[in-house]
Each structure stands twice: as structure tokens, then as C-alpha cells.
Amino acid sequence: MFPYKTSLKLNKNLKEPLYLQLANQFILLIREGKLLPGTKLVGSRTLADLLQVHRKTVVACYEELLLQGWVESIPKKGTFVNKNLPLIQKVTLTNTTKTSKRKNSGFNFYENNRLPEKNTEKREGVMYINDGTSDTRLTPTKEIARIYRKIASKKSVHAFLDYNSTHGNVKLREVLALYLNNSRGLKINKENILITRGSQMGVWLSSQLLLKESDIIVVGETNYSSADITFQYQKAQIKRVSVDENGLVIDQIEKLCKKQPIKAVYVTSHHHHPTTVTLSAERRIHLLNLAQKHNFAIIEDDYDYDFNYNHAPILPLASHDSSENVIYIGSVCKTVAPVFRVGYLVASEDFVNEAAKLRGYVDRQGDALLELTFAEFIKSGDLDRHIRKLMKIYLQRRDLFCKLLKNELGDYFQFEVPKGGMAIWVQLNKQYSWSEVAKEARKHQLEIGEWQRYDLANKKHNAIRIGFATYNDKEIKLLIEKLKQTFKSIKKSAY
Incomplete structure (x- = not known):
């Protein structure tokens, strides 16, 4: 007789009903081949x-099975393990297999080496350098929570809990259209806006609609790495042009354009990522004229428009676009907090509609x-x-960070004080490498x-971005x- 008493264990302290505990254990015994068909x-x-x-507990268990x-x-005979169940292949379990994580799949799937692994788990007591993110401690959570509660408590809230437009909430699109028209000089309405889950979704949707294998997209020699990887994933050809103190070199x-057709240019015009320089007015007009003449798209990723310390924000390319060549992308993630995945893609109505169709099959709708x-x-x-408050704080942090970096580490780094944004483009003295710096920094609880x-273009410029906005004064000094x-x-070990 099968050892039921030792094989089946019930726990009355669990929330799961006893009959289900029993049924699940029977299923496991059947799947493991300990109770064979028949x-x-x-x-x-x-x-x-x-x-x-x-x-009654056993009867309910058998009924569930x-x-x-x-x-x-089978009437007058009893209950039997279904004889039509196929025999399950037995896997020899070792002591380690029983407790180890499920690491490897039992099937083949397509891997893509273009997509690097993103590990955001942080260790306690370690300081992390970032490339320019906001200080989440300054997030106006009380104001946001107050508004959210007010909306959620309305009797009409049920209308927003069902499936809705893949374009995004219509009220937000209307408010954003007015806000972007007033703050960025755009001339749009809600039909020109698709709400996204951050700017990266906007870049991805644009690449899907613009690029096929071997299509050409132009970027800077230094460029936002996630954009590069997105375009590479589409198997597009990336052509790189120089970046100087005035941004992308449009002459290149x-x-x-004279040699071959290009499909798009990707640009972070306000604060070039990663070097932080601003695309000059002359080059902006030149690029818009080229786009109109050669019928290519401009993907303008305006990731941190709001933060300018030396002058008023420069209006985006999209504000001067008279021929619908610009796809304008932005978000509130950088300004408020990364957890709030609310961004936008602004373009001609036909492009927005197509992007909304595509979005519906990877992310049915937003929140x-x-x-x-x-x-x-x-x-x-x-x-x-909130932006005005952050501007004062981040300006102070920028000045302190740059002052200490120059005074304390001027022998190792060269940099220009950025006019805006939340990061500094720092070039390491050529006698050192970031590889050795990163390795040694880890010993001091610092992750580069x-x-x-x-x-990614392998220009060996020996520079990286270091964000300053995340850290308060005490943390800047510690960094x-x-x-x-x-x-x-490093110097001590060299001798």
C-alpha cells in the first residue's frame, strides 16, 4: 500500500483550505511519478x-482532483489516477537541485547580445555614481498623493478603471498640449501627443516605425547608450558625426546626405547626452533645413529641458519645425522621480496614431x-x-560639486561647468584608466x-558623466x- 500517512502532510495553520493542500500534494505525487496512471x-x-x-475533507479533495x-x-470500483495521463519524464533530483534557483530554461529562445544586462540592485553602505538623476527625497509625494486620493475617491472613477485609449488619458494629453505650447513654444493639440512610460518608450516606438535592417540613423560620436542599443536592436546602420562645444556637427x-539616404537623426539638443553641450541656434536651423530637404526624421530627446542655470531654456527644435520632421520626446520621470513612468511623444497626427497602434501590443495602456x-x-x-524649488537646490549642488572637484581632484580630472542638466562630463587624466579607477574605488565602497x-564608438576619450543632483552637500563631500x-x-600602488 502507498505510504499515504508519511507522504501527505497537512498544516491547519495555513490559510489554504485542507482539501486544497491535500489535492495539491496528490497532484505533485502524480507529476513526480510516485502515483502512476491507473x-x-x-x-x-x-x-x-x-x-x-x-x-468531507478527503471527499472535497477527490472532487477537486x-x-x-x-x-x-469508476462506479462500484473507486477512484483511480487518470489512466490517460502521459507518463512525465523523471528528472533525477540532487540535494542542490531541490533548493537551487531555476536558472536554465528547458527550451531554446533567442538571445540578443546587443542588450546589456541592467542590474539596479544596490548594496547597503555603498555609494553609487549615476549619470544625472533627480534626488527622489525631494519628490513632492504629499502633493501627488493628495491629488491621487482626490481622484480615486470620486464616484466617476470607475470610468477610468476599464480599458481606454492606447494614446493615453485624454485630459493629460489636453493639459500637456497647453503646457508644452506655453513652455516650449510648440504648436500642437492633443492629437499630436502619445503618452508613454518614459522617454525610452518614445525612442523605442520611434525606432520601430522608422528603421528596418540597414536603414541609416545618424547620432553623435558620443551618444546616449540606450538609444544606440535601441537602434542596433533594429539592425539599423548607425553613422556617427562629431560633437564639439556647439553640439552635433551638422556639416558632417x-x-x-549627399552620399546616401538617411532615415533619421537622433539628437539630445538641449544638453547633449553625455557631454552636456547645447546645440547652437545656427546648427538647429541647419539641421531642420536638411531634414526638410532630404525627408528624414529628427528624434529630439529632450530629457532634462527644465534644468538651466545660466540662461532661460532654449526652445526645442520641435518649436521651429514647420514641415513635421521632428518627433519630440520628453518625460516627467527626470523632473519628479523615475518611479512615475509618465512621458510623451509629440509628432504629426499620423505618426502618433501609428505609434499608438504599436504601443497597444506591447503595453495595452498606461496607468x-x-x-x-x-x-x-x-x-x-x-x-x-517643484521645478523652481529644484533649480535652486541643484544649482547650489552643481557649484559645490564643481568647486570641490576642481580644488581636490584637479590633477586627475578636466571638465567644464555645465550650463544645465544634472551631470558633469568629466575627462580622466590619460595616465589613468576608468578600469583601474573602478576597481580601486570598489575597495572604498564607491561604485563607478x-x-x-x-x-560605444571607441574614441578613447577617457570621459564619463557624473551626476551631482542626487547628492546633498554632505554626500557630495563624501563622494x-x-x-x-x-x-x-592608485598612486601608492604605482610606487
Whole structure:
């Protein structure tokens, strides 16, 4: 007789009903081949006595197994393991296999080496360098929560809990159209806006609609690595042009246009990623004229438009676009907090509609309640007030960071004080490498991060972005101290 008493264990302290605990254990025994197809199960009274449970519990268990197809009931004979169940291949389990994580699939799938692994898990006590993110401690969570509660408590809220437009919440699109028209000089309406989950989704959707294998897209020699990888994933040809103190060198793009057709140019015009330089007015007009003449798209990723310390924000290319060549992408993630995945793609109505169709098959729709919250957050002026507050704080942090970096580490780094944004483009003295710096910094509880991604073109410029906005004054001083300790250790080991 099968050892039911030792094989089946019930726990009355669990929330799961006893009959389901019992049924699940039977299923496991069948799947493991310990109860073979055609095996007769012990009677309900006998099993109830063995397990010291009420007979109704066993009856309910058998009924559940019958409903799921694991057993069959034959009148006047009893309950049997379904004889039509195929034998499951037995896997020899070692002690390690029972407790180890499920690492390898039992099937083949397509891997893509173009997509690097992103590991965001952070270790306690370690300081991490980032490439320019906001300080989440400054997030206006109380204001956002207040608005969210107000919206969620309305009787009409149920209308927003169902499936809605893949374009995004209509109220947010209306509010954003007005806001972008007033703040960035655009001339759009809600039909020109697709709400996305951050700017990266906008870049991905644009690449899907613009690029096929071997199509040409132009980027800077230094460029936002996630954009590069997105275009490579489409198997597009990436053509690189120089970047100087005035941004992309548009003359080089013009020369490319004379040789072969290009589909798009990707540009971070306000603060070039990663070097932070601004595309000059002359080059902006030149690029727009080229796009109109040669019928290519401009993907303008305006990731941190709001932060300018030396002058007013420069209007984006999209504000001067009279021929619908610009796809304008932005988000509130950088300004408010990365967790709020609310971004936007602005383009001609036909392009937006096509992007919305595509978006519907990878992300059916956004979070309507969150989108309504941000519509009210923007409309009420809370966003502008938050930006003004951040501007004062980030300006102070920029100045302190640059001052300490120059005074304490001037022998190791060269940099220009950025006019805007949340990061500094820092060039390491050629006698050192970021590889050795990253290795030594780890000993001082400092993580440099993926420094290689700043030179995907292999120009060996020996520079990376270091964000300053995330850190308060105390943390900035600690970061500088950790860098000083790192270089002190490197110099000591060199002797």
C-alpha cells in the first residue's frame, strides 16, 4: 500500500483550505511519478482516518482532483489516477537541485547580445555614481498623493478603471498640449501627443516605425547608450558625426546626405547626452533645413529641458519645425522621480496614431489614474513650483560639486561647468584608466558604474558623466573624499 500517512502532510495553520493542500500534494505525487496512471487511490474513509481529518475533507479533495482531470471515478470500483495521463519524464533530483534557483530554461529562445544586462540592485553602505538623476527625497509625494486620493475617491472613477485609449488619458494629453505650447513654444493639440512610460518608450516606438535592417540613423560620436542599443536592436546602420562645444556637427550630416539616404537623426539638443553641450541656434536651423530637404526624421530627446542655470531654456527644435520632421520626446520621470513612468511623444497626427497602434501590443495602456493625477499636478502649477524649488537646490549642488572637484581632484580630472542638466562630463587624466579607477574605488565602497557605455564608438576619450543632483552637500563631500582615497591608493600602488 502507498505510504499515504508519511507522504501527505497537512498544516491547519495555513490559510489554504485542507482539501486544497491535500489535492495539491496528490497532484505533485502524480507529476513526480510516485502515483502512476491507473493507480487506485485509497477510500475516503480510510484516508480520513490515516490523516486524522474529516471525511468531507478527503471527499472535497477527490472532487477537486476529478474536476481538474487528475483522477477518474469508476462506479462500484473507486477512484483511480487518470489512466490517460502521459507518463512525465523523471528528472533525477540532487540535494542542490531541490533548493537551487531555476536558472536554465528547458527550451531554446533567442538571445540578443546587443542588450546589456541592467542590474539596479544596490548594496547597503555603498555609494553609487549615476549619470544625472533627480534626488527622489525631494519628490513632492504629499502633493501627488493628495491629488491621487482626490481622484480615486470620486464616484466617476470607475470610468477610468476599464480599458481606454492606447494614446493615453485624454485630459493629460489636453493639459500637456497647453503646457508644452506655453513652455516650449510648440504648436500642437492633443492629437499630436502619445503618452508613454518614459522617454525610452518614445525612442523605442520611434525606432520601430522608422528603421528596418540597414536603414541609416545618424547620432553623435558620443551618444546616449540606450538609444544606440535601441537602434542596433533594429539592425539599423548607425553613422556617427562629431560633437564639439556647439553640439552635433551638422556639416558632417549634410555630407552624409549627399552620399546616401538617411532615415533619421537622433539628437539630445538641449544638453547633449553625455557631454552636456547645447546645440547652437545656427546648427538647429541647419539641421531642420536638411531634414526638410532630404525627408528624414529628427528624434529630439529632450530629457532634462527644465534644468538651466545660466540662461532661460532654449526652445526645442520641435518649436521651429514647420514641415513635421521632428518627433519630440520628453518625460516627467527626470523632473519628479523615475518611479512615475509618465512621458510623451509629440509628432504629426499620423505618426502618433501609428505609434499608438504599436504601443497597444506591447503595453495595452498606461496607468489612467496616475495620468489623471499628473494632469492635475501640471494644471495646478505644482509641477512648475517643484521645478523652481529644484533649480535652486541643484544649482547650489552643481557649484559645490564643481568647486570641490576642481580644488581636490584637479590633477586627475578636466571638465567644464555645465550650463544645465544634472551631470558633469568629466575627462580622466590619460595616465589613468576608468578600469583601474573602478576597481580601486570598489575597495572604498564607491561604485563607478558602467563607464564603458560612454564610449560605444571607441574614441578613447577617457570621459564619463557624473551626476551631482542626487547628492546633498554632505554626500557630495563624501563622494569627493572617496574619489580622493581611490586615487591616493592608485598612486601608492604605482610606487
